[in-house]
Amino acid sequence: MIDSALHELPIRDAGAALRAGTFSATDLARYSLDRIEKINPGINAFVTITPERALADAARADEDFARGIDRGPLQGIPYGLKDIYDTAGIRTACHSRLRLNHVPEADSAVTEKFAAQGAVLLGKLTTNEFALGNPDPQAPFPPALNPWNTERSPGGSSSGSGAAVAAGLVRVAMGSDTGASIRSPASLCGIVGLKPTFGLVSRRGVFPLSHSLDHCGPLTRSVEDAAIVMEAIAGYDHRDPASANAPVPQFRSLMRGGVKGLRVGVPRHFFSGAKGLSPETVIALEASLEKLANQGAIVRDITLPDYATMSACGRVIMYTEAFAIHEKDFRERPKEFGFSTYMRMIMGAFTSGADIVQAYRLRRELTQEVNSRFEDCDVIITATALGTAPEMNQPDGWSMPSDAPMQCMPFNVTGHPAMAMPTGLSSDGLPLALQIVGKHFDEPTVLRVGAALEKDNPVLSRWPDIAKSG
Secondary structure, X not given: OOOOOHHHOOHHHHHHHHXXXXXXXXXXXXXXXXXXXXXHHHHOOEEEEOHHHHHHHHHHXXXXXXXXXXXXXXXXXXXXXXXXXXXXXXXXXXOOHHHOOOOOOOOOHHHHHHHHOOOEEEEEEOOOHHHOOOOOOOOOOOOOOOOOOOOEOOOOOOHHHHHHHHOOOOOEEEEEEOOOOOHHHHHHHOOEEEEOOOOOEOOOOEOOOOOOOOEEEEEEOOHHHHHHHHHHHEOOOOOXXXXXXXXXXXXXXXXXXXXXXXXXXXXXXXXXOOOXXXXXXXXXXXXXXXXXHHOOOEEEEOOOXXXXXXXXXXXXHHHHHHHHHHHHHHHHOHHHOOHHHHHHHHHHHHOOHHHHHHHHHHHHHHHHHHHHHOOOOOEEEEOXXXXXXXXXXXXHHHHOOOOOXXXXXXXXXXXXXXXXXXXXXXXXXXXXXXXXXXXXXXHHHHHHHHHHHHOOOHHHHOOOHHHHHO
């Protein structure tokens, strides 16, 4: 008989059970598909479910296990992809009327890497239109909902990825992050979301929002799960012009060193006066810093460049590059865009050449300034969401303006790795979070600090009620 809590198994434990024959990859795939059938209608995390593909992937994984072939820790593990990742023969719609009939002929680079490890694709996950727009009542698919409270937003734009992991439909889901879109749903759904260093994970075959700000990364249930996925998907890809030809570290082994002696910089000025900051967010963040100090970390205040300046720099670049990507459709099919997508992207049409040059110049200066802070600290810890998930029936513009309760864009501007993770639950039972920022290509230290914060964190053993209904 299959255990009714297989979704709670970390990737490491599920992999060990698969290799021991406790259950098969096909058993795990059927279990996951059954949970999706029961739970997904209540949260709309999946926009396309692929049972035939899942069972075929699982059968291949079982055959490999039987033949003694081990393709890696993701072999037989179910996963989902944000619906901007190309999947050969499976629609990639980007949650837009403009791409309802788009069926790619080839997989994205990340899809290829999951397949090479023998992972099991369960389907494509809900996003906001082109990873930018608000939930739109006129969209071709319903918006994802937060599993902790379905009247609340799951964050965006990797909304389905966050909801699917939080509800236990998948252990890992891939998202993208141009200004917050991995860390926002991770924060609001109470899971881990890692935006890697710019260029560390290939974006080939992922529909772009902003060529110079887009990052691909995992949303997972735990820090170790994120490290396992990073070992599978990181690496140079000569077919992605922005790909970094940098060595891929052993993320898991390097994250186990503890934090004694690590220097943690805290830019309290970044968030302390921000509009929308909740006292519970600050209390949970300070408790996390105290926890690190008790484990031997050296915690001290630092200053960063002005948050509003960094955010504005990123917005100018993002909207301008987004308009450039979509310009042809803006001219020929403008009415097929959702209203909020159209209104945001159209701002890029009014950016002058001087504006974008100045933004790129400022970006370089800001990056150098943040790099200089890492001369005196190993990681930076700050807020992500400044409060809990907002109500779904309110305008979703909260995630975009410089004074809104989400502080993620600065580290897209600078390209540093940043990981959101839960710090606890609020008094009304909604997740609270922080983010850990590291030096370029130093994800192992970010993960190392995250692993220290995971120890004895009761929120990690909590599941939203809807996850228990499967």
